[in-house]
Amino acid sequence: MIQTQEELIENALLYFKRGDFSLGYRTLLDASLNTDSVEVFTKVLDFVEKYETESSDDKSSLLLLFTECCNQLKNIKIETKNLVGTTILKAENITKDYNSGRFVLGPVNIELKKGDIFGLVGENGNGKTTLLTVLASLNKVSAGSLEYSFSSENKDAYDVLSKLVYIPQRTAVWYGKVLDNLKFALVHYGVKGKKNDLLVLMMVARFGLWKYKDLKWSELSSGYKMRFELARTMLRKPEIILLDEPLANLDILAQQIILEDLKMMSKSPVNPIAMVFSSQQLYEVEKISDEVIYLRNGKPSNELNIAEKTEKQLIIELDATNSREELETVFKELNLEKLEFNGGVYILYFKDEITFNNVLNTIAIHQLNVTYIRDISKSTRRFFVS
Numbered sequence: 001m002i003q004t005q006e007e008l009i010e011n012a013l014l015y016f017k018r019g020d021f022s023l024g025y026r027t028l029l030d031a032s033l034n035t036d037s038v039e040v041f042t043k044v045l046d047f048v049e050k051y052e053t054e055s056s057d058d059k060s061s062l063l064l065l066f067t068e069c070c071n072q073l074k075n076i077k078i079e080t081k082n083l084v085g086t087t088i089l090k091a092e093n094i095t096k097d098y099n100s101g102r103f104v105l106g107p108v109n110i111e112l113k114k115g116d117i118f119g120l121v122g123e124n125g126n127g128k129t130t131l132l133t134v135l136a137s138l139n140k141v142s143a144g145s146l147e148y149s150f151s152s153e154n155k156d157a158y159d160v161l162s163k164l165v166y167i168p169q170r171t172a173v174w175y176g177k178v179l180d181n182l183k184f185a186l187v188h189y190g191v192k193g194k195k196n197d198l199l200v201l202m203m204v205a206r207f208g209l210w211k212y213k214d215l216k217w218s219e220l221s222s223g224y225k226m227r228f229e230l231a232r233t234m235l236r237k238p239e240i241i242l243l244d245e246p247l248a249n250l251d252i253l254a255q256q257i258i259l260e261d262l263k264m265m266s267k268s269p270v271n272p273i274a275m276v277f278s279s280q281q282l283y284e285v286e287k288i289s290d291e292v293i294y295l296r297n298g299k300p301s302n303e304l305n306i307a308e309k310t311e312k313q314l315i316i317e318l319d320a321t322n323s324r325e326e327l328e329t330v331f332k333e334l335n336l337e338k339l340e341f342n343g344g345v346y347i348l349y350f351k352d353e354i355t356f357n358n359v360l361n362t363i364a365i366h367q368l369n370v371t372y373i374r375d376i377s378k379s380t381r382r383f384f385v386s
């Protein structure tokens, strides 16, 4: 769901008042970046400076300043072009056949619209990177057609692809400080002087790099390197972002923040972005994606014809300290069809008349010691366990 600028401002204030400071802060920065106004940036950066230097975790003393920023924002009219939902990338029957012939990707059909986030999942070696690099035009298709419809006017082929950013799994080393690198990138995109200084600082704040802005590449953790990449990418005002495993090596909190950031970026009312990202973190992918593409042996799930087979069944992933026999005895009363143990967790299959609540009730009645449970009937996870 795309939030209007008014909703963004309202929500930013609501989050901050409720004590969800970090979310409020990032939402305020998003709303401010939408204005592209030097006056707004100056005012907000004044707030940022205080926010970032405040030693306590309780930032409520900054509410007055936060509110002033929001009030200033409300007076600025922003231009929205209603681009959400416009097709930006269309791949028809694309295949990629490596010379060795051992692996074939596709055929893949994808229609990507502005504001869409597609998650790409699959076990190692099933073609995720290949698909991303093909969509990024870094890898030539063997067959099929790939069309881009960027909204910005482009002069040449280089310019066309400058609106598409591919962030690989291992990003390239850069030299010098975070801040200088971002400033340099922005000069390259044509923004100089005071606007450059302010916009870079806004982006630094937006991606949580404030305390790290004077550090070098070698001094940043993987999570902060990824934040740097996102900040640099956003300065480019991209229309398509393709990310290969952006969550790799990140701790769970960092993963959640990056995912939330990707969502906020893609659903921007001013510059909605189409995104495809690959990840092994299924639940997180499913939480933010508009569509999940599962690849097996190079083939996407919609071509595999496996979705319908299991759709009606209730499939539960469960971990418990109880023995397998105990679980089988207890769930027999729910007509358990099959129980599998993959070494880590149990997978339980029930007929479609059984609900997740029935399972929870049974667990409570028998006081099973369940440490983890999830309904994966509709999750892509079910493809991985079968």
Ligand SMILES: Nc1ncnc2c1ncn2[C@@H]1O[C@H](COP(=O)(O)OP(=O)(O)OP(=O)(O)O)[C@@H](O)[C@H]1O
Pocket: 098, 099, 100, 103, 122, 123, 124, 125, 126, 127, 128, 129, 130, 131
């Ligand atoms: N340049 C290449 N030449 C030949 N074969 C390749 C090339 N790149 C990848 N492959 C093969 O294509 C298959 C898919 O690889 P790819 O890297 O796209 O998978 P992946 O799903 O991204 O894997 P991972 O999760 O391990 O990153 C693999 O069998 C790989 O060996």
